[in-house]
Amino acid sequence: MSRSIGLVAVLLTSLAWNTAQAQANKLNLFIWSEYLDPSVVAEFEKKFDCKVTVDLYEDEAGMQAKLQGGGKALYDVVVPPDQTIPGLIKLKLLAPLRLENLPNLKNLEDRFINPPYDPGNKYSVAFQWGTVGLYVRKPKDIKLDPSWGILFDPAQQIGPFVLMDTARETIGAALKYKGYSLNSTDPAQLKEARELVLAAKRRSQGFENGVGGKNKVLAKGTMAAIVYNGDAVRGMSEDEETVFFVPREGGEIWVDNLAVPAKAPHRDMAEKFINFLLEPETAVKVAKFSQYASPNKAAKPLLGEEDLKNPAIYPPAEVMQKLEFLQDLGRKTRLYDEIWTQIKSK
Amino acid sequence: MKPSRFWLGTTAIGLYLFLYAPIFIVTLHSFNQARFGAGWRGFTLRWYRVLWDNPQAWSAMQNTLILASISTLIATVLGSMLGYALHRRWFPGKRWVAWFLFVPVVIPDIVMAVALMLFFSLLREVIPWGELGMTTMVLAHVTFQIPFVALVVRSRLVGLDPAYVEAAQDLGATPWQTFWRVTFPLILPGIVAGGLLAFTLSLDDFVVSFFTSGPGSTNLPILIYSSVKRGITPDINALSALMVLASILGTVWITWLQQPHKAKEL
Numbered sequence: 001m002s003r004s005i006g007l008v009a010v011l012l013t014s015l016a017w018n019t020a021q022a023q024a025n026k027l028n029l030f031i032w033s034e035y036l037d038p039s040v041v042a043e044f045e046k047k048f049d050c051k052v053t054v055d056l057y058e059d060e061a062g063m064q065a066k067l068q069g070g071g072k073a074l075y076d077v078v079v080p081p082d083q084t085i086p087g088l089i090k091l092k093l094l095a096p097l098r099l100e101n102l103p104n105l106k107n108l109e110d111r112f113i114n115p116p117y118d119p120g121n122k123y124s125v126a127f128q129w130g131t132v133g134l135y136v137r138k139p140k141d142i143k144l145d146p147s148w149g150i151l152f153d154p155a156q157q158i159g160p161f162v163l164m165d166t167a168r169e170t171i172g173a174a175l176k177y178k179g180y181s182l183n184s185t186d187p188a189q190l191k192e193a194r195e196l197v198l199a200a201k202r203r204s205q206g207f208e209n210g211v212g213g214k215n216k217v218l219a220k221g222t223m224a225a226i227v228y229n230g231d232a233v234r235g236m237s238e239d240e241e242t243v244f245f246v247p248r249e250g251g252e253i254w255v256d257n258l259a260v261p262a263k264a265p266h267r268d269m270a271e272k273f274i275n276f277l278l279e280p281e282t283a284v285k286v287a288k289f290s291q292y293a294s295p296n297k298a299a300k301p302l303l304g305e306e307d308l309k310n311p312a313i314y315p316p317a318e319v320m321q322k323l324e325f326l327q328d329l330g331r332k333t334r335l336y337d338e339i340w341t342q343i344k345s346k
Numbered sequence: 347m348k349p350s351r352f353w354l355g356t357t358a359i360g361l362y363l364f365l366y367a368p369i370f371i372v373t374l375h376s377f378n379q380a381r382f383g384a385g386w387r388g389f390t391l392r393w394y395r396v397l398w399d400n401p402q403a404w405s406a407m408q409n410t411l412i413l414a415s416i417s418t419l420i421a422t423v424l425g426s427m428l429g430y431a432l433h434r435r436w437f438p439g440k441r442w443v444a445w446f447l448f449v450p451v452v453i454p455d456i457v458m459a460v461a462l463m464l465f466f467s468l469l470r471e472v473i474p475w476g477e478l479g480m481t482t483m484v485l486a487h488v489t490f491q492i493p494f495v496a497l498v499v500r501s502r503l504v505g506l507d508p509a510y511v512e513a514a515q516d517l518g519a520t521p522w523q524t525f526w527r528v529t530f531p532l533i534l535p536g537i538v539a540g541g542l543l544a545f546t547l548s549l550d551d552f553v554v555s556f557f558t559s560g561p562g563s564t565n566l567p568i569l570i571y572s573s574v575k576r577g578i579t580p581d582i583n584a585l586s587a588l589m590v591l592a593s594i595l596g597t598v599w600i601t602w603l604q605q606p607h608k609a610k611e612l
Contacts (some may be wrong), residue, residue: 028561032580033572055563056572062556069463069469070478074560219385238381335395 025050025322026291027269029076030057030066035128035256037289044151045277060084067093073263076270083119083168083326086122094123095260101271104278112255116325124257125274126295128286130241131253132169132210132321133246134222135217135232147248148177150224152196154203156188159223162216165207167340168326169226169252170197176249176324183327196200198346203216207344217242230292233312244312249323255295369590381404397581397588400470403569409566413480413555414548417487422541424488425495427538430533432496432504447493455553463487463557479560487548493538494547500535503529535603542600546593 006026025048029041033056041052060081067078072093080088090096099105105113105125112126135151139158149156151163152174163170172182174193182192201207205222213225214235227235232244258277260270276282283296284303293313294303307313315323329336358579372561382385397403418560430445431437450458457499471478510532514524551566566589573582 030561033569055559056562056568057556058572065460065463066557069460069557070467071560074478112464138594 009042025269026076026266027052027077027273028266029054029273030063030071030078030261032057032256034080035079035290037285038085040159040277040282040289044273045283046090047276048269048272051243056204064088064093067261072263074259076264076266077257078261079127079256079257080124082115082257085117085257085259086328088259089118089123091321093156093262094262095262096122097260098271101268102278104275106182107278107280107283107296109295109297112138113285115255117328118257124259125278127140127256127258127277128290129255129295130229130251130292131246131251132164132226132228132312133232133244133251134224135214135227135235135242135244135300137202137222139223146245146248146253148173148249150247151200151204151226152177157203157211160205161224162205162208162213162222162226163197163205164213164226165209167336171339172252172326172334173226173247173328174200175277176247176251177250182252182324183329185329185332187335190339192333194343196310196316197339197343201343201346217271230290231311233291233310246315246319247322250323250324253320253323253325255325267340371582373587373590378580378583381580386489393528393579393581393584396579397584399583399592401523402564403581403585405562406566406569407565409480409563410515410567413483413563413565414486414545417484417548418541418545420484421491421544422495422537425492425540425544426499426533426537428492428496429499429503429536430529432506433500447496448501450490450493455551458490459554459557460484462489462554464560471483478558480482482558482560482561483555483563483565486554487551489553490554491544491547494543498540498543499533500538502533502539506532512597528597542603546596546600549589549593549596567569 004319012207027050029036029043029052031054032217036054041054042317046050055075063078063083064081064087067088068091085094098122102125105121108126112129114120115126118124134146134148136144136150136158137145142158144158145156147153147156150158164173168182169318170278171190171193173183173194175182177196178189178192180186180189180193184193190256205216208216208225210225210227213222214227214231216222217225218235218239227244227288229244232242236242236244249284258274260274261268264270278296280296280298280302283294283299287296287299287303287307291313294300300308377389377390377392378386378390428443428447431439432447437443454466463478464486466476466478466482506529511524512530514528515521518595519527550567552571555565556568557567568586570582572585573579
């Protein structure tokens with residue numbers, strides 16, 4: 001027995017020694033899976049002689065919990081979506097960016113500089129943006145009316161469909177169908193949305209995450225699903241019988257951002273990394289890999305007509321007008337949580 | 347065939363189908379040419395090749411094995427000692443210890459995970475140690491493995507005929523000799539089975555791992571779970587298939603060890 005304890009001690013010491021070995025140039029990236037082209041990371045490692053460690057999270061709540069539980073002193077770059085940023089700032093989980101280290105910030109389109117969720121880009125820089133809409137298998141005989149009614153109006157239903165397994169997206173779709181704001185906190189409007197979603201749930205095949213819904217449409221298991229546009233663009237390249245659109249009533253637009261956690265161990269390298277991602281050549285690779293839209297103005301000429309003219313990636317102006325950002329509703333988020341629990345449990 | 351037998355058979359088949367069909371489908375898809383799981387498009391080993399060339403998967407595999415081996419070793423030693431003490435010795439508060447042993451077994455994973463994460467975060471406030479990483483992951487896994495090992499070892503001890511120990515003592519063996527020459531060989535299969543159980547638990551654990559991991563200590567469950575949610579590359583199916591295979595082999599081994607006639611040979 002004492003021998004095995006000795007063995008454990010040796011193993012533990014070697015382990016501690018292994019983790020304690022520090023290299024000067026390191027960067028710890030905390031990001032969604034398959035969101036950043038591995039060749040971009042490799043290029044950065046080579047150019048700046050830096051070892052990049054990529055860790056993954058699968059939803060923003062998990063990411064935030066991890067930052068709160070000590071991750072803010074472990075990771076150097078995280079990729080939070082727009083509506084979570086005010087909350088992260090309030091919880092003091094993000095470090096202010098030193099804009100003098102980010103000369104490439106000027107490459108961004110004007111509307112992504114100084115965004116409402118982070119005035120003056122004090123804490124975040126836009127990375128990729130996209131929309132939430134409907135991914136549909138084209139019906140053979142009827143002309144498709146691009147409306148949220150495909151889910152919420154039994155008369156417009158084109159066949160079986162799935163809803164998205166996140167509260168803000170699915171309730172938001174119902175609010176939009178009724179012509180309300182995605183960020184409505186009016187109890188009467190929310191009640192209407194709840195009834196719509198409940199009725200739709202009964203006719204639906206249940207809830208899926210974005211990728212699951214897309215796969216179900218591709219596999220001909222369902223006719224329509226609420227998805228993120230990048231996933232849909234990938235799907236459309238597999239099967240031309242499918243199409244993505246933001247319904248005519250409007251929908252959600254989102255921006256994922258690069259940010260540095262409050263006590264990031266390699267803050268300088270983190271800013272070098274962000275600046276590197278803002279270079280036009282890098283931004284093009286990032287966009288081509290994920291099939292989301294690039295906020296990078298300087299990258300536009302390099303992107304190619306095919307992507308730029310694809311309405312599923314870069315919505316035309318009339319659609320852009322109808323898109324709405326999710327807002328951090330603060331304490332009123334509870335309203336959505338309540339409705340969502342009712343919807344899921346009934 | 348008697349009707350009762352027929353129903354037993356049907357229920358058994360239905361039950362096994364229910365349990366194994368999803369696993370079978372994942373395995374099947376790991377050989378599917380279709381990139382997005384949209385129907386069957388022919389057999390391929392391509393995703394296993396892609397997986398082979400994926401450095402992230404390799405490092406996750408390495409982390410998983412290091413984590414599972416070290417945590418299992420610690421948990422098996424501590425858990426066996428605990429199981430033995432609970433069976434053989436009386437000490438103050440023994441009943442409480444025995445009861446509390448069940449808490450980590452029944453507590454939801456997420457509660458355990460967040461509790462551990464907060465514990466480490468609190469620890470960092472007091473002493474300059476507790477950075478999330480491989481070491482905290484090992485400690486967290488040991489925490490949930492110990493009760494399983496202790497319970498298995500203890501149940502093995504309960505099934506043991508006390509006559510063996512009494513005979514050894516009658517013949518003049520010291521307690522130390524009695525333990526190493528008689529008790530230990532007899533409960534060894536229980537210890538090994540408990541250890542293997544702990545190993546597979548560590549191999550599969552996502553929730554506790556996610557909340558206690560740090561940069562670069564991503565293990566396979568974290569990699570698989572976060573990739574499935576975005577669900578784009580089919581090599582994750584291949585990886586899942588391999589993990590299922592490893593878990594099945596481990597379980598078969600445990601079952602084999604727990605068979606009484608095999609156990610005597612050991």
